[in-house]
Structure formats: C-alpha cells, structure tokens
Amino acid sequence: MEETTVEIIKTSGEKVKFSMEKLRSSLKHSGADDKLVQQIVDTVRDELYQGISTKEIYNRAFVLLKKKKSVFASKYKLKKAIYELGPTGFPFENFVAAILEYSGYQTEVGKIMSGICVSHEIDVFAEKNGNVRIIECKFHGDEGRNCNVKVPLYINSRYEDVKQQWEKRSDTSKNRVGGGVVTNTRFTKDALAYGKCVGLHLLSWDYPEKNGLKDRIDRLGLYPITVSQLLTEREKQFLLSRDVVLCRQLLKDRFFLDHLGISAIRKEKIVKEVEVLCRS
Structure with missing residues (x-):
C-alpha cells in the first residue's frame, strides 16, 4: 500500500x-x-x-x-514520556532547569522577581557567564494543543516588566538579560513570528530545527525518568515528587530505589537500563 x-x-x-x-x-x-x-x-x-x-x-x-x-x-516514547511529567507543569519546569544545568547554567525554579509594576513568579531563572535567561515553561498534558500567539504575547509582557526593574539595579547592570518560552508541544506560525520579532528565545519539541527539545535530549542523553520501561507509574511519581526528573539524576540518587523497597535484582536491572540511556 x-x-x-x-x-x-x-x-x-x-x-x-x-x-x-x-x-x-x-x-x-x-x-x-x-x-x-x-x-x-x-x-x-x-x-x-x-x-x-x-x-x-x-x-x-x-x-x-x-x-x-x-x-x-x-x-x-520520549515525546509521550514528557507528557507523563504532568499533570502539573512543575516537573516539566524542573526538567527544563536540569537540561540548562547540564549546559552550564545555574538555575532556580519558581523564583520571585520584582517588576516595575508587579512581582512575578518565574518558572526557570538561569544564569551563565553574565547571561541571564528568564524562562516561562508552557506544559501541555495532551497532544494536539500547540502554543498560539497569546502565549508569547503574555510572557513577553511579564518579561519586559521584570527586565525594566532588573536593569535599574546597579549590581546587575552588566548582565545581559533575555526572555524565553519553552513548551513540550509546538508553536503556531504566529507565535513563532511574534516571538522572533520581540527577541524571545523559543524552544519547543521540534524548534529550532535540529536543535529542538527532542534533539537536545538525545544529543546530551538527558532523558526523563518517565521513559523507563522498568519503573512503575507509582515509582516514577515518587521520584518526580523528590525532584528526580532525569535518568542521570537517578544514577546519582539511586538510594531512592531503596526507599521504594525495590529488590536488589530489579534495582540492578533499572540502573543498567538508565545507564544505557544516559550513554546513548
């Protein structure tokens, strides 16, 4: 056929x-x-x-x-695994922060920042070599829901409010500040056009081309624990509640598997699975 x-x-x-x-x-x-x-x-x-x-x-x-x-x-199943980071967007925010950390950024999730008009809770605050990124994460728990132009419009207004206040502070005057939007789905054409026009850093499942979320995850081996074929849903949720969102983090904090009462034989299999994913 x-x-x-x-x-x-x-x-x-x-x-x-x-x-x-x-x-x-x-x-x-x-x-x-x-x-x-x-x-x-x-x-x-x-x-x-x-x-x-x-x-x-x-x-x-x-x-x-x-x-x-x-x-x-x-x-x-990577794409589906990222949807499984829900139902709230908080694990996705931790996931985005973890990816940035492995790229050399220092991050803070849920940072409260003052704007000229009001205060804002920033999903991910990231800093590297004098570059500051104020990032909002737009998580969708189901496929078919893309980020339309309203998302970067709203986020840019928040970013500009924070940026103006930030630039008034003498101790931060040397920092270059940028705003960004990260989503686990896709941006519409208008959202991309507006975001690029106002200078927002946009990252989605497949944007920028060859450097989208899926490409970065594969290139750096930064797979979420939800890709595991051996962990149960209950075990994954336990790990996510302890801010363990990456397979790499589980290798460092494998004592959580003991807290879950996982047998030595099964623990060995899980660790081996995770090690292969991190190497790939």
Whole structure:
C-alpha cells in the first residue's frame, strides 16, 4: 500500500497523508539499525487502513521495538514520556532547569522577581557567564494543543516588566538579560513570528530545527525518568515528587530505589537500563 493513498488521523483530529519517511525517521531516532527499521516499517505498512490514528501506529511500532530492545522503545516514547511529567507543569519546569544545568547554567525554579509594576513568579531563572535567561515553561498534558500567539504575547509582557526593574539595579547592570518560552508541544506560525520579532528565545519539541527539545535530549542523553520501561507509574511519581526528573539524576540518587523497597535484582536491572540511556 503506497503511503500517499492512506489518510491517518492525528491527535488533533486533523486528517493527513501517511508518511512512511516520518515513521522511518522516528524509528531511526530510537537507535534501531536500518534492518530493524525496515522490518517495522514493512509490518506497520501492511497493517495500515484508511482513518487509522497516529496513536495506533505509534503503539504498534512501540511494541515491535520493545520486543527487540527496551532501550529503543524508551527513546521512541520520549515525546509521550514528557507528557507523563504532568499533570502539573512543575516537573516539566524542573526538567527544563536540569537540561540548562547540564549546559552550564545555574538555575532556580519558581523564583520571585520584582517588576516595575508587579512581582512575578518565574518558572526557570538561569544564569551563565553574565547571561541571564528568564524562562516561562508552557506544559501541555495532551497532544494536539500547540502554543498560539497569546502565549508569547503574555510572557513577553511579564518579561519586559521584570527586565525594566532588573536593569535599574546597579549590581546587575552588566548582565545581559533575555526572555524565553519553552513548551513540550509546538508553536503556531504566529507565535513563532511574534516571538522572533520581540527577541524571545523559543524552544519547543521540534524548534529550532535540529536543535529542538527532542534533539537536545538525545544529543546530551538527558532523558526523563518517565521513559523507563522498568519503573512503575507509582515509582516514577515518587521520584518526580523528590525532584528526580532525569535518568542521570537517578544514577546519582539511586538510594531512592531503596526507599521504594525495590529488590536488589530489579534495582540492578533499572540502573543498567538508565545507564544505557544516559550513554546513548
């Protein structure tokens, strides 16, 4: 069945032509070799039908990857794993802060900063080499909800209020201050246009191109603990409540696994899984 003949339904309800190349690309992103990728593409293609949902396609590919190697499945489910950081946005804020820290920034989550008009709670305050970033995180718990232009409009007004107050302080006059928005979904065209126009740093699942959230996570091996195939949902929520959001953090704070009463054998398997993800 040719890919141009099948219409699939996205989470948003939109109908699009199925792209074999997009499926192949996402599978390669998991670390699977060309032979395995082709096997899965062939299997999924044979099971396609008009009106199949992207979720069904994802689930089928995920199962096939997991049968072969769990670490491939973990990387493939990255986008879903970030949604699982919810239902509140706080773990996502910690996740963004952790990514920035591994890029050399000092961060603070939930910092209260005075503006010219009012005080604001900043999701992530980040500082590196005299550069200060005031970052707001827009977390969506379900697919299909993108950040429209209202988001950078609102955030830019808050940023400008804080920036004006910041620049009045003599002890911070040498710092270069920038505002930013990070989301786990995507920005609309108008949101991108406005954000770029006013100079906001924008980061989404796939923006900037080749340097979006998914690219940075893969490049730096900064996977959220929610990608784990061995931890239960209860265990993941326990770790998130202790601000352990990255697999790398779990390697440092593996004593939390003892608090959960995890057996030595299972603990060894979890640590091995996490180590492979961090190396990949």
